[in-house]
Amino acid sequence: MDIHEYQAKQLLGKYNVPVPVGDIAYKAHEAENVAKWLDEDVMVVKAQIHAGGRGKAGGVKIVHSVDEAIAAADKMFNMRLVTHQTGPEGRPVHRVYIEAGVAYEKELYFSILNDRETAGITVIASTEGGMDIEEVAANTPDKILKVRLGPGANLQPHHARSLSYALGLKGKTGRAAQRLFQSTYRAYYDLDASLLEINPLVITNNGGVMALDCKMSFDDNSLFRHRDIEELRDNDEIDPLELEAARHDLNYVKLPGNIGLMVNGAGLSMATMDILKHYGGDAANFLDVAGAATPERVAAAFKLIYSDTDVKGILLNIFGGMMRCNSIAEGLVSAAREVGLNKPLVVRLEGTNVDLGREILEKSGLPIEPCGSMDEAAQHIVEAVKRAA
DSSP states (O other): OBOOHHHHHHHHHHTTOOOOOEEEESSHHHHHHHHHHHOOSSEEEEEOOSOSOTTTTTOEEEESSHHHHHHHHHHHHTOEEOOTTTOTTOEEOOOEEEEEOOOEEEEEEEEEEEETTTTEEEEEEESOOSTTHHHHHHHOGGGEEEEEEOTTOOOOHHHHHHHHHHTTOOHHHHHHHHHHHHHHHHHHHHTTEEEEEEEEEEEETTSOEEESSEEEEEOGGGGGGOHHHHTTOOGGGSOHHHHHHHHTTOEEEEOSSSEEEEESSHHHHHHHHHHHHHTTOOBSEEEEOOTTOOHHHHHHHHHHHHTOTTOSEEEEEEEESSSOHHHHHHHHHHHHHHHTOOSOEEEEEEETTHHHHHHHHHHTOSOEEEESSHHHHHHHHHHHHHHHO
């Protein structure tokens, strides 16, 4: 789960990480109240969306008066920001954050993330903070510093000192940076985050350090321990199909292809996507209906996929273990009749009560194409979509 910049700063503030003073606004009159409350010579107005690159897209404005802050916020409320992370459709702006300007001398980069290679945590820092950190990583990787921590390990004082020395920070600035590194790591660890990125981390004119921008993502599987964080979820930033899938407890991720997939089990789902790609098809989604789906849940999953306008054909690949194939077939037939099936639908069933499941499909009278193997099913749905096009 992702959260907004202002929410991440509020969480960091609880761990004594220095952040600029600011507040959120949902309407122009609220922006006016925040700007008047701050009453600073320099303020920064920031559009709040779950995407990077806001500054280059016009979503971050430096202003010098209350009137300028109001005008900038009012303009942002009517924007659809298009950045390199949003895609061409962009994201509408529903929230604007206004904070006090900070005079600083240097921009740095600092982040913490889960490391799949080591099954631990990696801390990353760089002297080249700011909007183009991706280019730094690609063109000058020697400027990227990494500390890899094993499973269960903590960021120790000597790690923090090594990072501050490598960044060229000395004296009180170095000590302040070390405190920030350890406090940020504690926030990351305590809150079950999967990513915590401060970019830029700035060195202020008085030698302090401050998180000028922050991004945080969390492990969804840990949210039962963090109800306060789960309440920070912004449904406006979630794909409507993914939001609907969450309501039915379905593991769904929207993808850019045109063939909808309904599979049980993450491993079988990945294998289905691979074989589909092998035959020239592209998956429109990852959808795992899990091991004990009811007919009602299967029907909800099918209708979800069918409602995606990008989907031109659907492949159902189910192995019935705990899940009975006849229950799958009942839910599928019910949903297909409800939506008025007019897209190619290829079904491969195996496992418990498979013969009964196939019989239900055959007697439905619906244009459902059964297949005996995953290989055959992938070929048929790709060919069917091409014919339909």
